[in-house]
Amino acid sequence: MTEPALADTVLEIRTPGGGSYPLEIHPGALGRVGTFCADHAPAHRYAVISDSHVAELYADAVLESLRNTGAGAELVSFPAGEWNKTRAQWAALTDSMLGAGFGRDSAIVALGGGVTGDLGGFVASTYMRGIPIVHVPTSLLSMLDSSVGGKTGVDTEAGKNLVGAFHHPAAVLIDPAVLETLPRHQRCAGMAEAIKTAAILDESLWDWISSHAADLVKGRPAPSSELIRRVVSHKARVVEEDPGENGVRGILNFGHTVGHALEALEGYTLLHGEAVAAGMRVEARLGELLGITRPGTVGRLSAVLEACNLDGGWEETARPEAVAEAMTRDKKSRQQSVRCVFLARIGEVALDPEGAHTFPLRPQDLGAPLAAALRPASDA
Numbered sequence: 358m359t360e361p362a363l364a365d366t367v368l369e370i371r372t373p374g375g376g377s378y379p380l381e382i383h384p385g386a387l388g389r390v391g392t393f394c395a396d397h398a399p400a401h402r403y404a405v406i407s408d409s410h411v412a413e414l415y416a417d418a419v420l421e422s423l424r425n426t427g428a429g430a431e432l433v434s435f436p437a438g439e440w441n442k443t444r445a446q447w448a449a450l451t452d453s454m455l456g457a458g459f460g461r462d463s464a465i466v467a468l469g470g471g472v473t474g475d476l477g478g479f480v481a482s483t484y485m486r487g488i489p490i491v492h493v494p495t496s497l498l499s500m501l502d503s504s505v506g507g508k509t510g511v512d513t514e515a516g517k518n519l520v521g522a523f524h525h526p527a528a529v530l531i532d533p534a535v536l537e538t539l540p541r542h543q544r545c546a547g548m549a550e551a552i553k554t555a556a557i558l559d560e561s562l563w564d565w566i567s568s569h570a571a572d573l574v575k576g577r578p579a580p581s582s583e584l585i586r587r588v589v590s591h592k593a594r595v596v597e598e599d600p601g602e603n604g605v606r607g608i609l610n611f612g613h614t615v616g617h618a619l620e621a622l623e624g625y626t627l628l629h630g631e632a633v634a635a636g637m638r639v640e641a642r643l644g645e646l647l648g649i650t651r652p653g654t655v656g657r658l659s660a661v662l663e664a665c666n667l668d669g670g671w672e673e674t675a676r677p678e679a680v681a682e683a684m685t686r687d688k689k690s691r692q693q694s695v696r697c698v699f700l701a702r703i704g705e706v707a708l709d710p711e712g713a714h715t716f717p718l719r720p721q722d723l724g725a726p727l728a729a730a731l732r733p734a735s736d737a
């Protein structure tokens with residue numbers, strides 16, 4: 358059977374202030390960044406912020422497309438890597454733009470992964486008190502996750518993403534064809550967020566991912582477009598429902614309570630998605646042990662993660678007390694109470710007796726269930 362021809366996918370993402378912005382997904386879209394920006398973020402000059410890896414591959418095409426519309430366009434690049442998502446790099450990018458004379462009639466195009474989106478977004482939110490930004494995400498994680506929601510920011514010595522601002526983009530343009538140059542382990546890590554979304558919200562998406570996993574980890578444009586459309590639609594709806602992050606948005610943290618702790622314990626040597634995959638396995642197992650999650654869920658989760666090369670295993674050597682301690686240090690835990698999302702089953706989260714989407718967990722109660730949760734399935 359041949360794949361059906363892909364129509365342009367255009368989603369309208371609503372923002373808390375009553376506005377909205379378009380998010381377009383189309384293989385080959387990079388070639389029309391210029392007209393897309395002219396339509397949705399018209400400006401005299403564009404600063405294309407991009408990291409060193411992505412700039413080398415795609416900046417020329419983007420600059421040419423922008424200049425073809427008659428606008429000015431210059432590259433402002435920075436060295437690739439999470440360790441450059443800092444206030445110092447924010448200052449360096451801002452100074453480059455000031456030095457080049459970018460004025461209030463300029464706009465930013467953030468061309469790259471989540472680091473570029475967060476850093477470029479933070480520059481856009483503060484440059485001359487705020488200028489428009491168009492996100493052109495190029496990693497699977499940034500296409501699925503970070504380009505929607507308006508969060509921008511940088512890391513500090515005290516932790517990740519602790520300084521930043523909300524700044525919604527004028528528009529988002531996604532070209533899934535660029536996933537073919539993304540390193541495979543980065544594509545696999547990006548799949549963790551898609552699997553998370555299906556696990557908490559959508560069993561039919563779960564089944565679809567299960568049967569397309571091989572093509573998705575290869576970054577094939579057609580199934581990747583479909584995946585991005587479905588995952589982004591879910592994220593956008595959840596974010597719309599809970600702009601203040603007091604309720605349902607918490608479910609997006611499935612796998613992240615333990616995942617963030619593992620990430621910190623491993624000194625941020627893991628990719629975020631690898632830590633989230635392990636976090637989902639541990640939290641699902643904890644949910645089964647506590648009688649909240651339907652038995653058999655861990656098995657289904659492990660099978661899909663394995664199909665996406667996210668089998669992990671290293672997390673089983675983590676010390677439960679250290680994991681529990683790292684969980685209480687996480688900024689998302691409030692007043693010493695660690696909160697955790699549990700699945701009721703694949704496609705649905707459990708609600709606590711008060712109807713909340715997250716369950717409070719006292720750190721002192723974590724040791725025993727974590728010890729069991731961290732054990733490989735074969736020992737259980």
Ligand SMILES: NC(=O)c1ccc[n+]([C@@H]2O[C@H](COP(=O)([O-])OP(=O)(O)OC[C@H]3O[C@@H](n4cnc5c(N)ncnc54)[C@H](O)[C@@H]3O)[C@@H](O)[C@H]2O)c1
Pocket residue numbers: 408409410411414437438439442469470471472473475495496497498499502503504505506507508509517518535536537538539540543629
């Ligand atoms: N703002 C949000 O809501 C939000 C949500 C989730 C994650 N994040 C942030 O996103 C960041 C992680 O994003 P990431 O995983 O995209 O990291 P990243 O931006 O560092 O990209 C990963 C690597 O892939 C390279 N790359 C990206 N696209 C490529 C392509 N098409 N071809 C070849 N190489 C390519 C990059 O140069 C980099 O080396 C973290 O800092 C995280 O905090 C933000």
Ligand SMILES: [Zn+2]
Pocket residue numbers: 550613629633
């Ligand atoms: Zn995440």
